[in-house]
Amino acid sequence: MFEEKTYKRCTCMGPLFEKDGEPALDDDGAQKVGRLDRNCPRLKERTHGSWYFQIELERGGDGKRRRPREGGFRTQEEAAARAEEVWKAAKAGVNVMSEETVAQFLDRWLKKKKTELKRTTAHEYGRDIELYMVPHLGALKLRDLRARHCQGIFDWIIADNERRTEHRGRVAELQEAADTACLAWRNAPAGTPAERAERAQLRGVWADARDRHAVERKQLQRTTGPSTMLSIKATLSSALNDALKEELIAKNYAQFLTLPKVTKARALAWTAPRVARWKRTGQKPSPVMVWTLEQTAEFLDFIVEDRQFPGWHLVLFHGLRRGELAALTWDEVNLDEEIIHVTEQLVSISYEIHEDTPKADSVRDIKLNRDSVLLLKAWRKKQRAERKQWEAHRAWKDSGNRVFTREDGSAYHPQFFSDRWDRLVSLSGLPPIRLHDGRHEAASLALAAGVAPKAVQAMLGHSSMRMTTDTYQTVLPEMHAATASASLDLMAAYRAKEQKKVAKKPKKKSKKRGKGEGKEAA
Known part of the structure; x- marks a missing residue:
């Protein structure tokens, strides 16, 4: 009582x-x-x-x-x-x-979760806890935690985003002022002593503007987007679920939070009008872009002599991730059966490489197309020849039988593939797409070619069909054309069929009247 x-x-x-x-x-x-x-x-x-x-x-x-x-x-x-x-x-x-604080609980919780989480997920949890949860909730006793305290994290993030956006605008103004001062200095005449003195003064004005811009630019911070906020909420919700099981709180207060709406970036194709706008403004219509068939073919022709061409081919036609590409070994490649087994990936955490297994659904077998098989056979032959040369000088570095290595056998860092891809795209003159967008490209090409969505899902290693069709399928211009003509072609086929029916239908013969019929009628 x-x-x-x-x-x-x-x-x-x-x-x-x-x-x-x-x-x-x-x-x-x-x-x-x-x-x-x-x-x-x-x-x-x-x-x-x-x-x-x-x-x-x-x-x-x-x-x-x-x-x-x-x-x-x-x-x-x-x-x-x-x-x-x-x-x-x-x-x-x-x-x-219980006298346990939120910070003490989160520290204990994360140590326990690390035993069952992927490295990248554990790293994201640790980041969310260190940067957002502990500073705002850490000193609070867990038993006193309420929804308003959790909401305070995101209210602060939104307010801080406004500050960062204002600062970015101020930096842009300083950049413009520095550019204007630089132009005035460079265009100033320097014939007479007075003109040279004035030009020197203008140079000082430019130097001051440049330095002010440099100081503010170093303090630039990216805004925390809706996707990151959703990640923070997911981390907090996972922690509070366990606190609920331990009877340390009455409710999972993360369920009552109000966050900005997350709108997934839609993958768009680089159509001619979009390319023209990009050339004019330098802006991408969407963070996720893919090439048309013509642009993809042009890129493949441009990079055909690149050392990593077989790898790029696997990305564009089979949807491998960069970590999977970097971790792939010859032990998991069966060129006789024309299959590769994706069982490992290299992940980069603070640029430090860790070997890890992919998510459960991403462990998969991929059936190779004929060009991929030929390219990998030629690549293996070249790699073996390089190995003999380097072993002769006792300089070969064994990287665990990796498929894609440097000339001396050393493995690539996953970031190398992203950097190299961006460099090749820039040199090609084509509109930019990221290396990860190659997975969008692979999905779009396969679906446009009529491959069953379930097969595409298996190739990409997705847990659900919806993720494959909604996230990775881009409607290419060629598919637009087919869709636009489909209903018209259906109507045309129907009309042609009806016309054939009319043409084949026999004409009814009219009955001839007898000789006396006309007179009787009269």
């Missing part, structure tokens, strides 16, 4: 007394001096001291009494309300006696 006990206490110092009213004495016989707490005579004053509560809970499993106590309330009503709140939380199964 709930029964709260509220009382006032303060921090005043004064002479102490025993319960029977006698002075409390120390070893030397002098009266003790200390905090008066609930015995302060000024507690009758309305504004003196603060209110506390204490409630009695059911005994714990060890038989000991449990008496939660909390103070610092301005009024007795606030203390009583808090006492009832703690009582209800205890009845809901929350361990209201």
